[in-house]
Amino acid sequence: MVVIVVIVVVIAVGTSNSPSHKPSADVKVTSCAVDSTTRLPTAGLEIHNHTSKASTYSVTVEFDAPNGIRVSEGAALSLTVASGQTVKTTAGGSDQVTQKVTCKVTKVNRIAG
Template sequence: MVVIAVGTSTSPSHPPSVDVKITSCAVDSATRLPTARLEIHNHTSKASTYGVTVEFDEPNGTRLSEGAALSLTVAAGQTVKTTAGGSDQVTQKVTCKVTKVNRIAG
């Protein structure tokens, strides 16, 4: 499994991308849908909402599917676990890559 995190930020000292970690990346054998399990840890001092986009790729880098996860009101210092599922069925192994993280305080 290859994991790459890329994010957006309004605070260069603490970009939202460092708050998100992919903990597993797999294709469900029954549905053939790719899934990435995510762990989001709010390192800021304010409750925040997180929107995370994940890309599911072939090992050579070709995109096969895309998915997203939304976690509302993650308290300061809190860690939450969530899942981003792809919308396209695939038949081979995939790599997962976080392509965008939006963190909105409040």
Template sequence: MVVIVVIVLVMALGGTGENPRNPPSADVKITSCTVDATTRLPSAGLEIHNHSSKASTYGVTVEFKAPNGTRLSEGAALSLTVESGQRVKTSAVGKDQVTQKVTCKVTKVNRIAA
């Protein structure tokens, strides 16, 4: 529950890491997109590479869609104090169970300089 509160706080503070030459969205890529066979929760593996000049906190929102484009779930990831130039791996897990393959899309990235 604490993680959710922190994610909401980071998302609410968004915009402080915006730089049109180096947008936060360019720092995040999806490395995997799966549905866990046991829990049926979708998950997106993420890699964050801080291209900014300062250590930053990242809040990332991911949506999970069915092959026909229907949105099935969403999830979020939070990475604290990612140093300039550092790469970190994390994941965003959906909150709703699904019974089919999904596609994953990063819908929002907030980068807040420390």
């Protein structure tokens, strides 16, 4: 009699693509305003690197009017955010606006290294 035993080993490896480590999960908007002098919108951002490697982040922010129409867009770049580190930065809009805006992160790129 021959008995065949099959052992299946499943190894879970955390990667930057897992839901808890998506680049967009590392960034949150902390403030959103329009400068009364320049009329340019600005978003305060907080970036927390949840990965195990230092990373560079590029963040794109959309500025929307109360009716939901995009009125401006801006970006921020943070170089060499250490593993576990939190940094604060701002993204400024490129178009003058005359009303209140809401700020929404639309894209986050994280490059390890």
